[in-house]
Amino acid sequence: MTQLTHLFAPIKVGNVELKNRMVMLAIGTGYPEPDGTVGDRFSNFCVERAKGGVGLIITPFAPFDMATSIVPGLFDDRFIPGARRLTDAVHAYGTKIAPQFLGQYFWVNKENGSFEFIAPSAVFNKMIGTTPKALTVEEIHRLVDEYGEAGRRTREAGFDAIELPLGIGYLLNRFISPCTNNRTDEYGGSLENRMRFPLEIIDRIHRQAGEDYPIICRVSAEEYMEGGHTLEDSKKVVSILESAGVQAIDVEAGWHECPVPLVVMSVPRGAFVYLAEEIKKVVNIPVVAAYRINTPELAEEILVQGKADLIGLGRALLADPEFPNKAKEGRGDEIRTCIACSNCLDNLLTAYKSWKALPAFCSINPRAGKEAEYTIEPAKVAKRVFIVGGGPGGMEAARIAALRGHQVTLYEKGEELGGQLRVACLPPYKDELNCLIKSMATQVKKAGVEIRLNAEVTPEMVEKKEPDVVILATG
Numbered sequence: 001m002t003q004l005t006h007l008f009a010p011i012k013v014g015n016v017e018l019k020n021r022m023v024m025l026a027i028g029t030g031y032p033e034p035d036g037t038v039g040d041r042f043s044n045f046c047v048e049r050a051k052g053g054v055g056l057i058i059t060p061f062a063p064f065d066m067a068t069s070i071v072p073g074l075f076d077d078r079f080i081p082g083a084r085r086l087t088d089a090v091h092a093y094g095t096k097i098a099p100q101f102l103g104q105y106f107w108v109n110k111e112n113g114s115f116e117f118i119a120p121s122a123v124f125n126k127m128i129g130t131t132p133k134a135l136t137v138e139e140i141h142r143l144v145d146e147y148g149e150a151g152r153r154t155r156e157a158g159f160d161a162i163e164l165p166l167g168i169g170y171l172l173n174r175f176i177s178p179c180t181n182n183r184t185d186e187y188g189g190s191l192e193n194r195m196r197f198p199l200e201i202i203d204r205i206h207r208q209a210g211e212d213y214p215i216i217c218r219v220s221a222e223e224y225m226e227g228g229h230t231l232e233d234s235k236k237v238v239s240i241l242e243s244a245g246v247q248a249i250d251v252e253a254g255w256h257e258c259p260v261p262l263v264v265m266s267v268p269r270g271a272f273v274y275l276a277e278e279i280k281k282v283v284n285i286p287v288v289a290a291y292r293i294n295t296p297e298l299a300e301e302i303l304v305q306g307k308a309d310l311i312g313l314g315r316a317l318l319a320d321p322e323f324p325n326k327a328k329e330g331r332g333d334e335i336r337t338c339i340a341c342s343n344c345l346d347n348l349l350t351a352y353k354s355w356k357a358l359p360a361f362c363s364i365n366p367r368a369g370k371e372a373e374y375t376i377e378p379a380k381v382a383k384r385v386f387i388v389g390g391g392p393g394g395m396e397a398a399r400i401a402a403l404r405g406h407q408v409t410l411y412e413k414g415e416e417l418g419g420q421l422r423v424a425c426l427p428p429y430k431d432e433l434n435c436l437i438k439s440m441a442t443q444v445k446k447a448g449v450e451i452r453l454n455a456e457v458t459p460e461m462v463e464k465k466e467p468d469v470v471i472l473a474t475g
């Protein structure tokens, strides 16, 4: 078993100490209340991850009105009470929490109340399939004010830091990148000018939240866009950010619409860690490595090799909020490893096309976003339960029934557990499915389920053995 000493070493981001090196990456969920406030569903989702042991949770909030409840808002004082309840609840588990000031491709124009697509320049946006309007200088100044006010609310709500997203092709990235910024005023042209808007925001947040308030910047170190920033350009960007007082760099890769696959199953685990490694060479502040890191062993290896200071986990914590605690307690084999199917992204990304976002869900963790609904309660009467079929459905039914205290026998006609997943994992690049079989089988065994392989269930056998319940999980 790999020793995970680096993964569980504390670290400081500015003046904030994190208890370990695991950072939950920003994940827009669609779990806020319809009015954009933080309610129980959103809070339960975060608290479950705090309970699971992660060091820092970064979660997106809107710093200005984007007419969406995919993420909660921080663009009005009415958002502070819900956010305060959230930070208190997360802090109870020793986890720190930071809002990501998500500014995507659109806003509600405060001047006239209309919903508009915005950018530095009127350059066609392939992600949303439209040409946005170029923000005026006055509108940029108004946004700087809004980010500053959101910074003040962040501090008042008890958050520990702020993440500013400067990557993946979001609004501020489009200012920084030459491929989408054609401006000829002080916000376009040279790198210094293209960075003016984010730097003004950083300065304003420092003034309104405090000079010492930690700001983490998320940067796409390689944009993989024609005419966009390369790693060498990004090295200059992060050096400027460090000089501006930014306390950590969260390294991501690409843009939503770039031609390079970023997060799907065929992308090798840790494929973009090299970007963090390169960024780390030019700054003296903590660097987060991210994308397709889904095992504690890989996370530890990245830290041991000095390629990054912190490990970003996005979907790994959607799939299994207990990832950190299981790793710490030597129960890594029980981690429900994210298979990178990216179904969790589907509902949210289709919102860019249809403008009807549905809440995120996870293919392998039905409790994601339903933490309060799907609790495992002890059964009032323990029953003898037969489960017919050892595929993912049968294994999950067996695990839950056993955890509730039932006496469970899982029958599988074949010689191994896994069902159709055993076939699904065979094509190239589908090996993550094999990991899912392994982790589900381990969980079933540890839950105390009796497993009968090469065993067919017949009506005669059921009549003879008289179980209380038979669950058919034959697919």
Ligand SMILES: Cc1cc2nc3c(=O)[nH]c(=O)nc-3n(C[C@H](O)[C@H](O)[C@H](O)COP(=O)(O)O)c2cc1C
Residues within 6 Å of the ligand: 025, 026, 027, 028, 029, 060, 100, 102, 165, 168, 218, 252, 263, 290, 291, 292, 293, 312, 313, 314, 315, 316, 344, 345, 348, 360
């Ligand atoms: C459902 C979902 C929503 C996301 N929302 C955001 C977001 O609001 N801001 C952001 O910077 N990244 C967002 N991401 C990207 C993640 O932060 C992360 O970069 C990506 O999932 C790759 O990391 P992973 O392989 O550890 O999941 C989202 C990802 C998912 C799956």
Ligand code: SF4
Residues within 6 Å of the ligand: 315, 316, 318, 319, 337, 338, 339, 340, 341, 342, 343, 344, 345, 361, 362, 363, 364, 365
């Ligand atoms: S839906 Fe798929 S990609 Fe998303 S967290 Fe779950 S397993 Fe991972």
